Amino acid sequence: MIRPAAPEAAGEQPLAAYLQARRAEVEDALDRYLPVTPDCPEPLAEAMRYSLLAGGKRLRPVLTLATADAIDPDRGAALAMPAACAIEMIHTYSLVHDDLPAMDDDSLRRGRPTVHVAYGEAMAILAGDGLLTEAFRVLARWPVTDDPAVVDRKLRTVERVAAGAGAGGMVGGQVLDIQPVDAAAARRQPAAARAALRAMHERKTGALIRAAAGAGAIMAGADKATIAAVDAYAAHLGLGFQIVDDILDVEGDTAALGKTAGKDEAAGKVTYPSLVGLEQSRVLAAGAIGDARRALRAGGLKGGRLAAIADWVLARTN
Numbered sequence: 001m002i003r004p005a006a007p008e009a010a011g012e013q014p015l016a017a018y019l020q021a022r023r024a025e026v027e028d029a030l031d032r033y034l035p036v037t038p039d040c041p042e043p044l045a046e047a048m049r050y051s052l053l054a055g056g057k058r059l060r061p062v063l064t065l066a067t068a069d070a071i072d073p074d075r076g077a078a079l080a081m082p083a084a085c086a087i088e089m090i091h092t093y094s095l096v097h098d099d100l101p102a103m104d105d106d107s108l109r110r111g112r113p114t115v116h117v118a119y120g121e122a123m124a125i126l127a128g129d130g131l132l133t134e135a136f137r138v139l140a141r142w143p144v145t146d147d148p149a150v151v152d153r154k155l156r157t158v159e160r161v162a163a164g165a166g167a168g169g170m171v172g173g174q175v176l177d178i179q180p181v182d183a184a185a186a187r188r189q190p191a192a193a194r195a196a197l198r199a200m201h202e203r204k205t206g207a208l209i210r211a212a213a214g215a216g217a218i219m220a221g222a223d224k225a226t227i228a229a230v231d232a233y234a235a236h237l238g239l240g241f242q243i244v245d246d247i248l249d250v251e252g253d254t255a256a257l258g259k260t261a262g263k264d265e266a267a268g269k270v271t272y273p274s275l276v277g278l279e280q281s282r283v284l285a286a287g288a289i290g291d292a293r294r295a296l297r298a299g300g301l302k303g304g305r306l307a308a309i310a311d312w313v314l315a316r317t318n
Contacts, residue, residue, distance in 0.1 A: 015308045019062060026061045027053065029085050033138050040130070047119045047127035052092045054110040057318070059241070060212040061088045063309065067216030067230055070304025076220030079150065082142035083157050083215040086135040090165045091208060093131035094174070096124055103178065104267070108260050136162075149221070157215045164211025173204025186270045193275055198239065205245075206238030229299020233292045233306060240288035241313050246271040247281050252318065289314045
């Protein structure tokens with residue numbers, strides 16, 4: 001059973017309002033950070049904006065800001081906003097490339113035609129390349145500062161984000177995802193199949209979610225113990241998010257999801273519902289979110305929005 005989100009503390013902005021406000025701030029910042037003509041050719045600028053400003057949950061940038069808020073409520077989010085936007089650029093590039101005919105060959109993303117459908121495959125590849133590269137320009141350039149401590153945080157954030165997005169993280173996970181899988185063999189060896197599935201998702205989905213939370217912690221000036229606690233929280237959160245994603249692919253509606261429902265089953269992919277069924281998948285998702293909350297408590301992170309965001313991830317319908 002999905003547990004409802006915990007009530008907000010007295011005087012605290014409701015989570016829905018907080019998420020809406022942070023998403024609006026992220027949208028505004030993304031619009032400012034994106035290159036425009038004449039610095040960028042107009043067709044490329046248009047395709048990049050089409051993909052990046054199409055809405056979506058904005059979980060990763062909101063997670064960056066919420067983590068920074070939890071550590072430094074006064075200026076953490078301002079310091080972390082460039083990192084939040086860079087991570088959303090990286091996430092969006094991954095979706096643009098993931099939707100290509102050579103990968104998942106999907107025609108719908110965030111409720112409208114995918115970039116390769118709207119602009120052609122070549123422009124979709126280049127738009128993804130542009131978003132990835134611009135993300136690291138944003139990380140390197142902003143926030144503009146001469147403060148050695150903040151400069152050090154920026155360098156550590158670049159390393160953390162690159163590790164989460166690169167060959168050992170998200171890109172490596174995508175490689176594992178496109179490898180042929182014998183579904184019948186997976187059913188005969190469910191324990192091994194679950195371990196392989198979890199390892200793939202820890203890279204493809206979890207690594208960038210961990211980088212998002214870690215970037216917020218680093219930019220807000222967290223110490224090593226707090227960063228480790230945030231990383232543990234985000235690792236469990238990423239697993240819970242992916243299991244819920246697998247459930248929604250079975251039970252969700254294409255219009256509500258903004259992407260094609262049922263595509264995993266149609267493609268013969270191994271997912272949590274295909275291995276353990278829907279009910280056990282719900283149990284595993286709730287367990288992962290419970291572990292995320294426990295990681296926060298163990299790290300002394302009792303304030304802020306991180307626990308409520310974990311509950312929201314579990315209860316989401318798109």
